Amino acid sequence: MQTHNGPESADDAGRQSRRRLSKRILPYAMLSPAVLVTLTIVFLPMLQTAWMSLHEYVLFRPKEFKFIGFDNFVAALQDEVFWISLKHTIIWIGVTIPGQMLLGLVTALLLNQEFRWRALARALIIIPWALPSVVIALMWVWIYDSNYGVLNDFMLRLGLVEQAVPWLADPDLALGAIILTLTWQGFPFFAVMILAGLQSIPKSYYEAASLDGASAWRQFWHITLPGISGVLVTAVLLRTIWVANSFDVIFVMTGGGPGYSTYTLPLYAFIKARTNLDFGYGSALAVLFTFLLMGLVLIYLRRTGKAVQ
């Protein structure tokens, strides 16, 4: 019996261990295509940016790929335009994000009420967010047009200004005009996120609070705000990172001008590489900007990482 059983159970054990092995490998096997592709087209190129940033690399002089250590970074920190761009980036985020959030919050609170055309309003409100950035830039350039733009027309008629204002050509106004455009583009995202948060708050909380005689304002402060705080933080982090990164609307609307008045850091890096073909310095600017942003990214990842667990 035993001799008869021996090889069979060994075979069984072999099959089982093979199955166990394949079970352990399967998750990785299923992941590998996506992971390998992203390694190749995302992480390797990023390493290359870091590598380029340590070199003197101008595209029309490809032979002179010279290692210069941190010279590009030192140059950046002494570059006046770098500091101007950094300042604009901070102002830009500091005004745009709160603007988007407040408008988004009001919109979400309204959309959470019951009225007959609510579904329609909810569908339409998202449109600015779905439009291509180039089209957004195009229509706002048209609105801001100093001769025929509707904004000037409107303000002249209301008597708010005495003569037509060149919104995008005036160095003092251009950044503000772009901030308004981006607030318009991004507030629907906040509205939709916050609305989802609002709908996850149980109705019974409000009923109980009304029975206790809590005013609408107290209900908002003690039930609504705590209920959506998680969503709010996530949305602010996400939007800040995205708004900081995006420069396509500015690039089309003003190209950074007039002068340097609408330069932001990623835009500066892009223009350095695209117009001056200075890939070494452009890369260094991109790397510096990434480091500045990293803090926010880490906070976001930690929050999401906890949720994943």
Add this chain to the structure above:
Amino acid sequence: MALGKMPTSRRLLIVELPMLLILAFALGPYIWMFITSVTDESRLFTEGPSIIGATIDNYTRLFRTVGFGDNLLDSFIVASGTVVVGLSLSVTAAYSFSRFSFKGKRVLMLQFLLINMFPLVLLILPLFVLMRVLGLLDTHLALIIANSTIAIPFSVWMMISYMNGIPRSLDEAAMTDGCTRMGALRRVVLPLCVPGIIATGIYIFITSWNEYLYALTLGGRNVRPITVAVQTLIGEYEIQWGLLTAGGIVGAMPATVLFLLVQKRLISGLTQGAVKG
């Protein structure tokens, strides 16, 4: 706030009127662009944009003289290609994340999230150098690859949230009936995921269609997607706002229509992760 049962007049004043104003702000620029695009060019600067006497003159000019048809085709090829790449790579990955627990899962998941946080400018420079070396500049493939850097991580996360909504017991039942893991994925999970796959695909299509900076940097001459074409219009026909706005309307059309079609499902997928977090 539980303002559910308000008197009609009050509701009009504090809910519907503000909502109407916000909606006017959100849609105003778009509507203004549309009205401009149907105004005759000669009347635009004398009488201003107006819907009275609407004409499609600008649109016919757009396709006849500017050759917008080719640009639409380029955008379509790039966007569809990105959808195929993004979806095919992410389905198995999302299944793996959704169903198994294994070493390094958290790190691997977060690396997909991390990708979308990196500044685009960090990627655009090396991708340009890479495509130049490979001789892929100004091809559809270059743009598909570049757009995939955004599409793959995004669709992995979207698909995870859809697959988590499908009970595991269904896979297990299929496997007791003799299916392999891959069989269970193909026969049971995938068919149930179809709505999610469609929504994810449409979202990838929209973002690739709307993408501008990669298209400008890696394409531009032979391959010129609609976004680049619109931007070129701004430079070439600076004061012909009728033509320009017509270009804007056409360029934005697919994204707007598709988005309105799937917005409900899309939004629930997009917000799910954030709300749970």
